[in-house]
Amino acid sequence: MAMTDTEFHQLADEMFGKIENAVEKAIDEQDADVDINASGNVLQLSFEDGSQIVINKQEPLHEIWLATKSGGYHFNYADKKWLDTRNSIEFMPFVIDAINKQSGIMLEINA
Template identity: 30%
Template sequence: MEESAFNVLAEAELARIESALEGCGVDIDIEPKPGGILELEFDNGTKMIINRHTAAREIWVAAKSGGFHFRPQDGKWVNTRGGADLWDMLAALAGEQAGVAIRLTRPA
């Protein structure tokens, strides 16, 4: 995949993630940063970083419990280790950091 096509795809996914997190009902401070980065801060002071990594053609997530890489595959973003869905993992990781269950709805 060409770099420009990847960046368009990743930016659209990051925008959907930001919107879903804003509407999840949990107080999370979400700060978009230049270069395709979302910085999330939870009430307990912990942070999560979600960013596009253009060279690897992946979206990376840095959470309290570790780092995770996701590649586009068949219309979804899947974990490079085990194939888990980005959205399912984000809900679990954000819920773990927030201390409450979080449900994320992937926009159509």
């Protein structure tokens, strides 16, 4: 059964919230220098070195798109997980690793 737009937004917003909370915790505990800009369908993280990670909701496709220094990735919801459409890597471990590689910040996020 296809996911509704409402279900998509609930799932995506939950992921965005977990990332925001973990980054805010890292700012407090690790004295991390990160700017968080959450606006509409986009969550943007800007790091000390000027690099960014941008996560956005693609409602028509029911996908989450992730842009990092290493490239762009599209994640689809399947089997109760957000998985990369090319290689089935799970979203949350991937985004935690991308943030660490780009900024040195270690995030703790419970899936």
